[in-house]
Amino acid sequence: MNADEIQFCYHESPIGPLLLSGIEDCLYALSFPVDGEGLPADSMWRENPASFANARRELDAYFEKKLERFTISYLLRGSQFQLSVWRALSSIPYGSFVSYGEIARRVGKPKGAQAVGMANHANPLPIIIPCHRVIGADGSMVGFGGGIDLKRLLLTHEGITLGQTTSSPGQLGFAF
Numbered sequence: 001m002n003a004d005e006i007q008f009c010y011h012e013s014p015i016g017p018l019l020l021s022g023i024e025d026c027l028y029a030l031s032f033p034v035d036g037e038g039l040p041a042d043s044m045w046r047e048n049p050a051s052f053a054n055a056r057r058e059l060d061a062y063f064e065k066k067l068e069r070f071t072i073s074y075l076l077r078g079s080q081f082q083l084s085v086w087r088a089l090s091s092i093p094y095g096s097f098v099s100y101g102e103i104a105r106r107v108g109k110p111k112g113a114q115a116v117g118m119a120n121h122a123n124p125l126p127i128i129i130p131c132h133r134v135i136g137a138d139g140s141m142v143g144f145g146g147g148i149d150l151k152r153l154l155l156t157h158e159g160i161t162l163g164q165t166t167s168s169p170g171q172l173g174f175a176f
Contacts, residue, residue, distance in 0.1 A: 007048040008041045011056045014063050015150060020052045021045060027055050027074040029124040032146040055128075062127065065157070068094035070128045078122060081107070085119035092133040095158045099137045117143050127154065135162065 006028070008021040016033030019041060031039040041047065054072045061067035076086055084107040091106075092098055100113040100120075109115060120131040126145060132154040136142040139162055144151035155162065 006042070006045045007051045008045045009047065009049050009051045009056075010038045011052075011059060013059060015146075015153070018059065020055055022052065022075065025052060025054060025073060027052055027072060027125065027128070028077075030055075030126060030128060032126065032150065059127070063157075072128065074125055074128065076124065076129075078119070078124075081109070081115065082119045082122055084108075085116055086123060086129050089120070089123070089129050089131055089134065092130055094130075095160060097133045097135050097155065097160055097162075100134055100142075101137050103134060113137070121145060133158075 005023055006021055007023065008019060010017040011020055012018075016036050017038035018033070019031040019039045020027060020029070021031075021041065022028035033039065052072075055074075058067055058070050058072050062070070076083060078086070085103060088103050088106045100116045101110075103116045104110055104112040107116070116134070120134055120143065123129050123131045123145070126132065132144060132146075132151045141148045141151055141162060152162070
């Protein structure tokens with residue numbers, strides 16, 4: 001795969017413009033906005049506003065609380081450990097959460113909670129591969145590429161409330 005083969009589009013969502021990238025209709029990455037703005041695309045990529053129609057449709061349904069499990073085509077690239085963690089993340093049901101330690105046990109590395117955290121951080125498809133559903137062993141909100149407020153917002157969207165919030169969705173400017 002060459003960088004100039006990659007297509008991208010921005011998709012408006014309640015959390016801001018999401019950057020979707022991949023080839024044809026196969027999604028490779030979803031990137032969160034930064035400070036309310038869409039993340040800049042790689043200059044070698046080709047913009048195609050019509051790309052990833054299925055992904056955009058499923059993301060809309062997720063944010064409308066009409067979809068709990070994504071079925072779109074995507075390609076994951078990573079180490080064997082990362083792939084095993086991402087598969088385990090995909091099995092966490094909507095509206096549920098598990099600890100980093102539990103994911104480590106599920107992938108056969110019971111002492112690998114920190115490594116699971118690193119694999120979560122490298123997840124190229126947040127929301128679709130639901131790394132926001134992983135919390136600290138003590139129930140704390142720890143680690144998330146989109147920030148703790150966004151993690152809390154996504155969990156709340158799915159009906160999960162953990163701990164005290166530092167910001168309300170209204171303060172963040174998001175409305176589901």
